[in-house]
Every structure is written in C-alpha cells, then in structure tokens.
Amino acid sequence: MTDTDAELLPRLRAAAEQLDPPPSDLAERVIAAIAMADISREYALLTLIDNAEAAVRGSDGETTTLQFSDGSASILLHVSHTERGRRRVDGWVDAGAVEVHLTQDDRTLTTTPDDQGRFAFEDVAPGLCRVRLVVGGDQKDLLTPHFEV
Structure with missing residues (x-):
C-alpha cells in the first residue's frame, strides 16, 4: 500500500459512511441470519x-x-x-x-x-x-x- 492509498482509504470510508451508511441493526441481523442458516445442522x-x-x-x-x-x-x-x-x-x-x-x-x-x-x-x-x-x-x-x- 502506498502513501497515496493510505490517504485515500480513510476518505473513501468517510464518504461511504456518509452517503450509504450501514443499517443500525446490521450486526444483529447478520448474527441472526448466520444462526438461522446453521440451525439445520444443529436440529x-x-x-x-x-x-x-x-x-x-x-x-x-x-x-x-x-x-x-x-x-x-x-x-x-x-x-x-x-x-x-x-x-x-x-x-x-x-x-x-x-x-x-x-x-x-x-x-x-x-x-x-x-x-x-x-x-x-x-x-x-x-x-x-x-x-x-x-x-x-x-x-x-x-x-x-x-x-x-
């Protein structure tokens, strides 16, 4: 990674968070989806x-x-x-x-x-x-x- 990349990535992250933020409940939904996908293995x-x-x-x-x-x-x-x-x-x-x-x-x-x-x-x-x-x-x-x- 170059110095230019190191400067560009935080600016891209800030732009993405401002223009297309993740849903506030994303982490909970991902955990629930993973648990549901794996439940057939368990029971x-x-x-x-x-x-x-x-x-x-x-x-x-x-x-x-x-x-x-x-x-x-x-x-x-x-x-x-x-x-x-x-x-x-x-x-x-x-x-x-x-x-x-x-x-x-x-x-x-x-x-x-x-x-x-x-x-x-x-x-x-x-x-x-x-x-x-x-x-x-x-x-x-x-x-x-x-x-x-």
Whole structure:
C-alpha cells in the first residue's frame, strides 16, 4: 500500500459512511441470519407419526415411529421393543447418507445405510438418544434433537 492509498482509504470510508451508511441493526441481523442458516445442522424438526400398540418384535409390542427433517434431508425411525427389554431402531433416509450414528450418553453406534437408504440398530438401551445422519457432498449433516427410545 502506498502513501497515496493510505490517504485515500480513510476518505473513501468517510464518504461511504456518509452517503450509504450501514443499517443500525446490521450486526444483529447478520448474527441472526448466520444462526438461522446453521440451525439445520444443529436440529431437525421432529414429527411424531405414530405411537401405536402393535405386536412387532417385542413382548409388549410397543412401537413408535418418528420422522425428522431439516428441509433437505429426512429420516424416518421406527422404534420397537425387543423381548429382552431393549430397543431395535429401524430407519430410512432419503438423502445420500454415508453413515448414521446413534448416540446415547458416551456410547455411539454406527452403521451404513443400504442403497435404498435403510439401516437398523439392534440392542439399543432404553433412554434418550439422538441420531446424526452424515451425508456427502455440499449437504449439511442432519442432527436430530434428543428423543426417547
């Protein structure tokens, strides 16, 4: 940068601030926009599809079906009780998922969906968990909020 540039830049800045000042709430709007753009990575929306009593893979037959979506990817989970009091989580994804992680406290189960987007976790302990869908390309990962299995 030359001496002439050093003299010119403050004058340009003053002219821009006088003729086209930034909105007074620009910083707050930028922070809000960044937070909203990143929220799909943090949380997907939950839709409780079904909470039915049906005899599926379990002694008491309770099943729950949940759907999560962030607008670009969706995941459908079917949670059923097993005879041993554990849970089986069957899932389907509509995005090009590379991996699916189910996390409970410090334990993480990982699997890879098949070509149709189907995957399953067997022998899951009852309790709170969350699922992270790792997708390829430019698409963001989908992270569900915590839910009960």
